[in-house]
Amino acid sequence: MKIGVxxxxxxxxxxxxxxxxxxxxxxxxxLAEQLDGxxxxxxxxxxxxxxxxxATDFGLMGPLRQFGQRQAVWGTCAGAxxxxxxxxxxxxxxxxxxxxxxRNAFGRQVDSFEADLDISELKQATGTDEAxxxxxxxxxxxxxxxxxxxxxxxxxxxxxxxxxxxxxxxxSFHPELTGxxxxxxxxxxxxx
Amino acid sequence: MExxxxxxxxxxxxxxxxxxxxxxxxxxxxxxxxxEDAGASAVMALERVPAxxxxxxxxxxxxxxxxIEKIMATVTxxxxxxxxxxxxxxxxxxxxxxxxxxxxxxxxxxADEAHHINKHEFKIPFVCGCRNxxxxxxxxxxxxxxxxxxxxAGTGDVVEAVRxxxxxMGAIRSLTTMADEELMAYAKEIGAPYELIKxxxxxxxxxxxxxxxxGVATPAxxxxxxxxxxxxxxxxxxxxxxxxxxxxxxxxxxxxxHYQDASILAEVSRDLGEPMVGRNISTMPEVEKIAGRGx
Numbered sequence: 001m002k003i004g005v006x007x008x009x010x011x012x013x014x015x016x017x018x019x020x021x022x023x024x025x026x027x028x029x030x031l032a033e034q035l036d037g038x039x040x041x042x043x044x045x046x047x048x049x050x051x052x053x054x055a056t057d058f059g060l061m062g063p064l065r066q067f068g069q070r071q072a073v074w075g076t077c078a079g080a081x082x083x084x085x086x087x088x089x090x091x092x093x094x095x096x097x098x099x100x101x102x103r104n105a106f107g108r109q110v111d112s113f114e115a116d117l118d119i120s121e122l123k124q125a126t127g128t129d130e131a132x133x134x135x136x137x138x139x140x141x142x143x144x145x146x147x148x149x150x151x152x153x154x155x156x157x158x159x160x161x162x163x164x165x166x167x168x169x170x171x172s173f174h175p176e177l178t179g180x181x182x183x184x185x186x187x188x189x190x191x192x
Numbered sequence: 193m194e195x196x197x198x199x200x201x202x203x204x205x206x207x208x209x210x211x212x213x214x215x216x217x218x219x220x221x222x223x224x225x226x227x228e229d230a231g232a233s234a235v236m237a238l239e240r241v242p243a244x245x246x247x248x249x250x251x252x253x254x255x256x257x258x259x260i261e262k263i264m265a266t267v268t269x270x271x272x273x274x275x276x277x278x279x280x281x282x283x284x285x286x287x288x289x290x291x292x293x294x295x296x297x298x299x300x301x302x303a304d305e306a307h308h309i310n311k312h313e314f315k316i317p318f319v320c321g322c323r324n325x326x327x328x329x330x331x332x333x334x335x336x337x338x339x340x341x342x343x344x345a346g347t348g349d350v351v352e353a354v355r356x357x358x359x360x361m362g363a364i365r366s367l368t369t370m371a372d373e374e375l376m377a378y379a380k381e382i383g384a385p386y387e388l389i390k391x392x393x394x395x396x397x398x399x400x401x402x403x404x405x406x407g408v409a410t411p412a413x414x415x416x417x418x419x420x421x422x423x424x425x426x427x428x429x430x431x432x433x434x435x436x437x438x439x440x441x442x443x444x445x446x447x448x449x450h451y452q453d454a455s456i457l458a459e460v461s462r463d464l465g466e467p468m469v470g471r472n473i474s475t476m477p478e479v480e481k482i483a484g485r486g487x
Contacts, residue, residue: 008449009233011208030450045209046233047269053231054449057442077209089268103268109292110315112202113195137205138270138292155195177205 001191004029004038006064008054010046010078014176018184032063040072040167040191043079045137045174048103051082052092061092068096072167072190080170081140097168098146105141105159105172112137117173119153119162125189126182133180134161134173141172167191198315203337206270206292206317207401210234210338210424214414214445215403217241217428219259221266227431230441234270234292236426237263242299242346242406243429243468246480252300254282257289264291272319277485278304280313287316293338294318296331298485299345299428306487311335321405323356323483325363326382329392332400333385339398341422342483343406346429348470350407350416352483357404357420367393406483409434409468411447411461418451435465 003019005012007028016026019042029035041064043051055061067073073096075083083094084101106113116131123129132153142160145151149165162171167190175183213233218224219241227235239255240248254275264271270292275282277296282303286294296309298321311318312335321342322328328339341360343353363382367389370378375393379386391399404417405426414425427444434440443460450456473481 007212009212009231011211013211014208030453046211047209047213049228049269050213050231050233050445053229053442054446057446108264108290109202109206109270109317110287110290111197112206113197114199114201115195135201135205137202137209174205177201177208 001025001039001188002027002037003188004035004041006041006043006051006079008046009050010044011174011176012044015042015044015076018176018181022181022184022188024188031058032060035063035067038067038071040074040187041067042187043073043075043082044176045077045079048078048081049091051078055082056092061094064094065096068094068168072169072187074169074171074187076171076174076176077137077139080142080172083168083170097163097165097170098149099163099165099170100143101140102143103140104138106136106139109138112139115155117153117161121152121164122182122186125186128182132175132182133178134175135177136161136173139172142170200337203317204400207319207338210270211401212448213424214441214448215272215424215426216431216441217426218263219432221262223432223437224263224266226438227441228267228269230438231445232269232441233424234272235263235267236272236274236295236428237291238274241429241432243348243433244346245299246346246471254279254285254300257285260286260289260291264289274300275309276300277302278307278309280309283309283314287314291316296320296336298342298482302485308334308487319403321483321486322360323486324359324382325367325392326384327486328360328398328402329384329388332388336400338401338403340403340405340426342486343404343408344473344481344483345406346471347407347473347476348409348430348433348468349473350409350413351473353404353407353413353417354420356406356483357417357422360398360402361421364392364397368396408444409470410464411443411457414444415447415451415457418448424448430468433468435467440464440467
């Protein structure tokens with residue numbers, strides 16, 4: 001199995017380290033042809049406006065949308081924004097996932113935080129019982145999900161921070177910044 | 193579920209999100225908009241770019257909070273702002289404004305010639321400059337969550353940025369081959385905290401994100417710094433002191449992403465208009481150099 005990580009900007013190296021620790025072959029994706037032969041793609045954290053601009057300028061929008069028709073795609077933070085259909089402002093979006101996202105929903109950096117999340121799908125898929133320690137950096141929230149997208153994780157106040165729709169995953173936090181690889185394992189389990 | 197803010201993980205984490213990106217100096221909200229549209233991953237809000245600070249002289253201080261707030265209101269990307277070395281009250285003010293990162297910067301006139309700010313006390317993360325690994329790890333020891341090599345700001349001459357990046361990367365390379373019993377002597381020699389020396393050896397890299405700064409003026413300069421091993425670049429005077437800032441800014445962003453692809457670098461280097469005029473560092477009097485500020 002070979003998983004690509006979109007390497008236009010952001011913390012793609014952290015995802016690659018995590019995937020390698022799980023024994024997965026990886027590839028950095030900066031150009032459309034680098035999507036060939038991949039079994040899945042992670043869109044990392046970073047700045048969604050930067051990633052969107054570079055994806056547009058280097059002709060990646062169409063190829064990424066086509067890739068998503070067949071293969072699993074997971075977006076963390078900026079990646080989740082980029083996967084969504086609607087962020088209530090003009091910026092390039094893949095629109096692969098039927099979710100509405102609000103950027104910087106918790107405020108500025110001073111409001112960035114860590115919190116434990118109780119994610120039953122993750123526990124079931126990995127046969128573990130511990131909460132998932134999540135790092136939120138100027139994080140977005142998922143405001144709403146469509147009928148066939150399901151909520152994976154919410155904060156105690158009910159705000160949605162992870163969702164899944166078929167082979168698409170969106171998390172507003174950064175599993176790649178923790179030592180916990182369970183979310184990466186969960187993503188790999190979506191790939192057949 | 194308890195939420196913890198201001199942890200080192202979230203401070204360092206924001207710098208990790210900026211990796212592979214370009215942080216641009218901006219002096220007006222209009223500049224900030226141009227930078228964001230060009231693909232900047234963050235902006236540095238300040239009253240004068242380093243080239244103008246050099247030209248005009250005088251004491252360079254923290255920018256007007258009004259200007260910083262206007263820039264914060266203009267863009268959705270992170271906004272950084274500079275305080276003077278050791279001026280912890282300027283830092284407190286910047287924290288009160290809610291900027292996303294504070295640059296304790298040698299570009300401004302130092303307020304303390306012996307001590308840097310105790311950055312652990314703040315919820316806002318700090319980035320600090322360095323010329324070598326010892327200086328970098330002293331700043332991390334004080335709580336910096338991000339490092340940038342200093343270069344020589346406001347010159348458009350990349351030579352000092354290269355010198356400092358090579359010094360840091362070379363030191364890390366030799367550190368990785370040292371025996372553990374050699375680490376304390378090395379920590380003493382370069383004046384860095386032992387625990388951070390040990391951590392750097394184990395990681396094979398700086399324990400926080402490391403950008404390059406000071407003298408980057410072209411897409412090729414930016415890609416050069418990336419190939420030398422930094423995580424991203426700051427561009428100060430190089431963009432808004434050039435003939436066509438929007439075009440140059442976008443080209444430098446592309447060069448940082450595709451830093452290993454010479455054919456793309458050739459493409460983005462075309463027809464960018466006049467670069468900033470620049471100052472040749474080899475003929476610059478010592479007293480005019482600012483990289484030596486920092487202890």
